Amino acid sequence: MRCSCALGRYIMATYVDILKSEFPEIDTEVFEYITGVLDSGGADFEDGEEVYDAIGGLLQGSSADCKNEDDIRDICQLMFDTLKLSNGHAGSKQVLLDAPVQLSQISAESGKSCVCWGNCTVDARKLEKAEAKLKQKQGRRNERDSQKTTSPLVLEEASASQASSKKDSRVDLSGKNRSYDIRIENFDVSFGERSLLQGAELSLSTGRRYGLIGRNGLGKTTLLKMLASRSLRVPAHITILHVEQEVAGDDTAALQSVLESDTVREGLLKEERLLNARIANGTAEGMETVRLSEIYAKLEEIEADKAPVTLTVEFSGGWRMRLALARALFPTNMLDVRAILWLENYLQTWQSTILVVSHDRNFLNAVVTDIIHLHSQRLESYRGDYENFVKTKEDRLKNQQREYEAQFQYREHIQVFIDRFRYNANRAAQVQSKLKLLEKLPELKPLEKETEVTLKFPDNFEKLSPPVLQLDEVEFYYTPDQRLFTKLSVSADLESRICVVGENGAGKSTMLKLLMGELTPVNGIRQAHRNLKIGYFSQHHVDQLDLNVCSVELLLNKFPGRNEEEYRHQLGSYGITGELATRPVASLSGGQKSRVAFAQMTMPCPNFYILDEPTNHLDMETIEALAKALNKFKGGVVLVSHDERLIRLVCKELWVCEHGNVQRVEGGFDEYRDILQEQFRKEGYL
Template sequence: METDIRSILPNIDPVVSEYSVGYLTHASTAWTGEEEAQALSPLTEAAETVTEILLSASGDPDAALQDKVRLLVEKWVDKYAQANGASEERRAPAIRRLDQTIQVSAQRNMSSTLAVATGGVDLESANARKVESKVDRKKLEKAERKIAAKQSKKQFKTVEYEASRLLNQPESTQSYEEFYMAVNPLQLGSSSGQGKTKDIKLDNIDVSIGGQRILTDTTFTLAYGHRYGLVGNNGVGKSTLLRALSRRDLAIPTHISILHVEQEATLQAVLDADVWRKYLIKEQAEITEKLAAIEAQRSSMADTSADAARLDRDREAQDNRLGDIQAKLAEMESDKAESRAASILAGLGFSAERQQYATKTFSGGWRMRLALARALFCEPDLLLLDEPSNMLDVPSITFLSNYLQGYPSTVLVVSHDRAFLNEVATDIIHQHSQRLDYYRGANFESFYATKEERKKTAKREYENQMAQRAHLQAFIDKFRYNAAKSSEAQSRIKKLERMPVLEPPEAEYSVKFKFPDVEKLSPPIVQMSEVTFGYAKDKILLRDVDLDVQLDSRIGIVGPNGAGKTTVLKLLIGKLSPTQGLISQHPRLRIGFFAQHHVDALDLSLSAVSFMAREYPGRTDEEYRRQLGAFGITGTTGLQKMAVLSGGQKSRVAFACLALTSPHILVLDEPSNHLDIEAMDALADALNEFQGGVLMVSHDVTMLQTVCTSLWVCDGGTVEKFPGDVQAYKRRIAAQADAAGVVKAH
């Protein structure tokens, strides 16, 4: 049908033509219940709407063109009606109840348009033609409302129909305080939740996003006071689950307070983060003023007057409210708030001077720390942390780990940092295959060992049962009609029927990264000699830095945030010029740089294939997809808009782009951020197999231990080789923190 549409409207936007075909196709099978038997059929309504959309998209059509469009739509309506066994007017509605939700794209007789829309596939790449849309937005919105209304009337939900991506409705804006109070309504007195259990158990929950099912018929359980590590492969929906919890999209009891880390804040911002405390202190002051005013009025009145009695009742009500507020503030230990906030900020790397800075003066990494400080300060009943270590240096991760080990409430943390999970988690939740598996009393290492053992056991049981079934079936097939053996055959038939049906083991998830072979270069490759650098002449950040990187180098740089680690990398690759000193490179040297904020370099409105074709032209789409496949971006994922990819998938795209340059030296700034466990292992293996040099800034202990043969510490304006390994460096940090008197917990 698209070909017919383009023959009449050659300049039509491909998105509009595909949308029209998909809508008609969907409507042709969208019969539901008897209540629609007397109304217009879905196909008739779809025909009217599609005709309006096509006429609108054609600009200002003349009468002849209008007739052609109407005739075309009528022709396809007749074809769809005939394909379904009868004319549209005479066909009886066919009701079909499904056991579970299905996707439109799974139906064979339906256009791929809806599958494309649901997955966010880059239509520009698929059509290789970019045409400005002429569709009338109001008419398209009207069509979407019709579809939504019809869907809401259906007796049985047979499909998930996602609205057109041509309509991008803006999200509602809420301040932090408004959102916090909406999610966590303040409860005083008898309704405050004291004495109520703060365990969470939700049965048979479903979670979806963008038409994609994340969890299906799953039990979600959190025991109060436990610290849960939520793990799973990139893209399974861990962050989506945290967002659903943080907004109470799942039925969490309101007496359980929830906080999800968000980027904002400093000392005052951290104090303000406890919205209840701020709200109660403000109301306490207002009530105190009201009581003073009541007292002043009451002093001039006789005890027997009606006004005096009214004022006495008001004073008693205000006194009761004030008592509830003061009890809540005492429960929250409000008087210790400022010292505790300062302690948390100090542990996360904020000096006393930095704690007085305005929020807007901080970069993204420091704002992430502030968001974390807010969350720790609030001490909600359920603390949700999504990759908290991504923006932290090794000293801050050490502090956070120690702090959370003494945290009194429930913690649910998404992290791929094995060392962090080993220290923090009391239990592990494994999210996979639209379900949650619980490993109680397990840190990451014990979880991983148990998971592998469970997988082997399940595979062994399944294979044994399949062999047993095959053996029984072979006997049955051979002797079912043999009079002498018929009783034995019947016995085996009954045994076969009684055997439980085991699920086949999940397909093995594996990913392998591969960097290209390296052209040999004679040394020296790249050197920094007595380099000094400052962003301002009077503020020198680095002094007398000497660093030599060869093709066999495996160098890890560690140190606190703000010490200049990323600056060292940028000097090395030539993005910054030294104030003094010399940086020399081999004339044929190619350096591959992976930036910590690599997402900023990606155009999220494009697919990975389109982006690579634009930035690295000269190859075919198949070559780009093969390159993405070498970093775990397989199937149609390379055609999806990068905006819908997970953080780990975006990282893989960035690595695939980096590998296209065939670098001699890999310079990596926090390369493990967002990658799942398997991808981190694949990256470590690929770096060890890489024939060129590696220089990385990383906070991930496992990555540093696996890849790097030498450790350099960037701190105090210098970069010096550390005599031990990363564990020795962590011990030195902990000793320094103890000596400085940093409070680890409450």
Template sequence: MSGISHAEVDGLVRECVPGVDDAIVEYILGYLDETPTVEEEEDLAAFLGPILEDAGGTQDAVDELCARLTRLFPGRNTGGKPQLEKLKQPVQMIRQDAVSATAKLAVGATDMERVAGRKVASQVDSKKLEKAEAKIKAKMEKRERRVAYQASKLIDKKEDPTFIAVNPILDYTSTKGKSKDVRVENFDISFAGKRILTDANLTLAYGRRYGLIGRNGVGKCKSTLLRNISVREIAVPAHVSILHVEQEMTGTDTPAIQAVLSADAWREHLLEEERTLQAKLQELDETATAAEAGDAEKEQLEKERTRLSARLQTVFQKLEDIESDKAESRASAILAGLGFQSEAQQRATKTFSGGWRMRLALARALFCKPDLLLLDEPTNMLDIPAVAWLENYLQSWPSTLLVVSHDREFLDEVATDIMHQHSERLDYYRGNFSQFYKTRAERRKNQVREYEAQVQYRKHLQDFIDRWRYNANRAAQAQSKIKILEKLPTLELPEDEAVVTFRFQEPDPLSPPILQMSNVTFGYDDRVILRNVTFDMLMNSRISIVGPNGAGKTTLLKLLTGQLEPRSGDVRRNGRLRFAYFSQHHVDQLEMNMSPVSYMASRWPGKNEEEYRRHLGAFGISGMTGLQLISTLSGGQKSRVAFACLAIQKPHFLILDEPTNHLDMDSIDALTEALKSFEGGVVLVSHDERFLEAVSTEIWVCSGGVVSRFEGDSIKEYKKKVITEMA
């Protein structure tokens, strides 16, 4: 710290912040010792500002201190900056001995403090410096926590592990008069170094239901946008409550119905306050009755009683405003719609599987009614009856909804607007998915037409310029055309998204019988899951198995493939029959620390790397993606790797359990076409109505332990039947 002593800096700092801690002053002196020149005043202010303001200094005083220190230090203007120096002799970069000296330094072998000259002992007490740094770090963390709380109004419910990560305004009845629209302009979002959105605009009108769609990719682009909204990285107004449902809730001993009721933190707060006020009033009555109080004490007790009674009346009014007496029936109706029977609603949440806990998280979100509800693939863990109920429930959703889904039928029923995320931007379309599809196709057609017209116009101008540019009579006109050409806006041809294709190889021929089940019964202990199941499958079978969750659909698939053995009855399979089974939890079957190419080579050896990459390319895993670790791939890409693993086995039968859960719409279309052209048999379990309608020719209903063929002709008929039964 040349040109100024420690004592002078000490005096300036204490003049700026009287009573500042000695540790902070020493920390600043140490920083200035290690930073002999600072290029800009703003750099110094960025360091000193937060420290001194936390210590009690005003912003004006801190700014003045930084300005004075800037003038006292050398190197703060162009004259003080290091200048370029001419080398004394040429340096041959190719020579080994010309390499920078720092590149030759062996770690631990050189005293780095002596490289620039003589070693100078530090004047800073290291223990005091550590203490000051810890104190400053604690203050900064406290400030960040305070800012985060003020920004999102998070409710601390850590003592309740069933509480969703949710940030509603505590008293949501107090925000009724405020605008709940969301409009944020010109923001960027990145994930793991990958730019997801650039100069994007987010516009959410209160009361509209938005479907967020786009192609899957590394970084979970759509999910990342939802997560940024939920934690308010995007500046959503503080009075707009947000709730993001993206993962299953933690299981505890709390009954399911109570877990849903406790999600409404404001109602729980009012009920707790009511109990506290009632207890205090009862205590006052007992005190007034038991004691021989004087007039002054009685008057004081009466005032306190009046105050508590008035507050209790206010609490009663707020509970009435939010219809607290109807909360339990509303929570029960939501749970019933999502498949929880009366008995299941009283069970502890820890007794449910992951899929059912995801339904519980969804039920809690629907019960809370936030101003902005964010749902990430809500239908993935639902069966067709539950999807039908959810569609009907969301159609009357009173606030704003933003949902990520690849189920076109679901978006057609629920969405009033479509938000298309692509090319690092967001485009908005009015209407449901079908209307979006038509509008987008028409918009692209117009863009292509406009582009082609501009190309023709430019060509016409250029031809005129080339022909008459050097003609004395037409030179002026040519120059005019040149100016017109330069001022024309540049239009780009609308990009063509890469086409996704799936392809399953033709299996070897087999003669009947292929696969038969005869009077098959299966269960665990005393519980029978399936009874007397009988049906026959051929090489051209396209069978959809539908029914409520927990009815035994996955169990039936495992009986078909031999993963489970029946308690009674027979399962007959052709001796040369090869199955390929796609599980709901297919990701667990992949090796996360291997690349798709190396994983396939380890499981199905015999091909070279180029052949494996070509095979993966048939399922959309092209280029360097096939050489990345599987753990770095998105959910949709992992699903494509799983399908490539199925295809390499050249199966006669594809047994698919919820194959569309992590696929984007283009991939679902590609899978649909691949299954339609596949010459083997297909058995499907899925909630995607459009997918089942396109692939299957037979519908089997699994319900109540019985598997029976549906007499209708389509999934739509089955769905109508379910909705009628629910009504």
């Protein structure tokens, strides 16, 4: 029989009151965890059993008087009742009753149609009807939700598997393997039901720098994550530092993500919190107080309190990337990575093995010693930089094509003989011999060629007479004590192909928003042609996309009134075809999301594009296609980019944003690169 233990007195108490009364010696951290669970997810519990499933085990271990399972279940049921009461009467105040009220007694009085709780009368029958309606309504909502695209919370996950010998495992566990080379043979990587790699091999020699390349969505980032998480077997003594594509913009303090990678600091802070909780709870022992003093001394020694308080959400994409690099390179502490040029020089001196995913061909030419090409669910290695890869790959393709043609002609020659003498009795033996020879020949596979990427920006609009867009003597600041621009004067027209460069934080994105009219100058004038129609691509374009819907639905919601075929055709123009168009946007790769953003941006047919770091996640083939599309486009273009290849292919003007102004560099990118090199030399970085 379950013990009532006067639980009735808690009918109007909060779950916090019940917890404190029934478990007076509960550990502080356990108490905070349980109340956190009930506070944040209380409305989601269906009954007392779900509360028991969530916290029953913790309560069992916190019971000083050894409550049995039934007692714990009763307590969980009561806490569930208080949660339901609180949710049902959000404005009412909960109070502790002076006299106990036995639940068993109330439930036994079967003829009652209502129960009085304090000053609130609840009709039991009406309550049942209301609950039934609520469940019916919730069921309809769940049915509607199930018909929508899958939420990112239940997206497919990546997985990896590999064949490994017992000998390799024993050597690794014994600690005798001191080699820093990595060789992973015969492994598979998948994302949900999609196979990304099959029977692949990866060899990384210590000290060499590898560039991992391949089309968007083929699994480059997933492969890095499988290595970083050791889902693929990497010798235990090898440390892996994983730099992600981008640090998410959130409320984490600037450099907190860097400091969190310092395991010594984080371990001390965690131990400090635990000891303080035990002291506050009165359960600390004498030596623990001494240990706390040692921790404080160590934290002071390493200056653990020096972290800045700027939030990562306030950083531009370039600075978020710097935080990501800083996390991986800690405690080397060369955190001030001001430009790709600095990073190129720095990584050339890096002593450990590097595996980098990059779509910047100039960066790859400057940094890597080897290229690993991911295509057709396999990895192919090439010695040398990217340019050498391109040449070697072309040579391989030519050789494969010649081999294919030779095999095809040989087969045709045999087949002609067979067809000619198939019914000639005198040649029957020879025909049979040729047939057997044909069967033994290896399967003839046509040459695998990657599909060409094409992008097109529609330009069915009238010419606009200049001036099309200009800023005249513009002054702008977010706070008066930090003036970002003073007397900024720039102009662009439909012939413009302008690239804006400069250090992160110099105001490039702000200047673009001033040009678009999203920000209003403090002083000065913005002028725009009355028929100007601007298309904008944000460096944080993912923030502009609804990740919970598929690409077709995204365009439908943004531009209603067209048929599905039109949306699919628009997406197809940017490489989002077939099942890609019906998958949740959240499940797409970074490059594929960029293509969806292009499709969304160009749908209204703008006559002027302002692009903020459009190449961040694009593969090299798509960057080339973007350059061609911009060159064919008949409207104006202003773009912020650090991709040297795109700048050289597209831009006719180079603007440098620095020191509160924008200056035109007559010598183009070559002159700007020389300026940067000289700056780094003066600052001692080179």
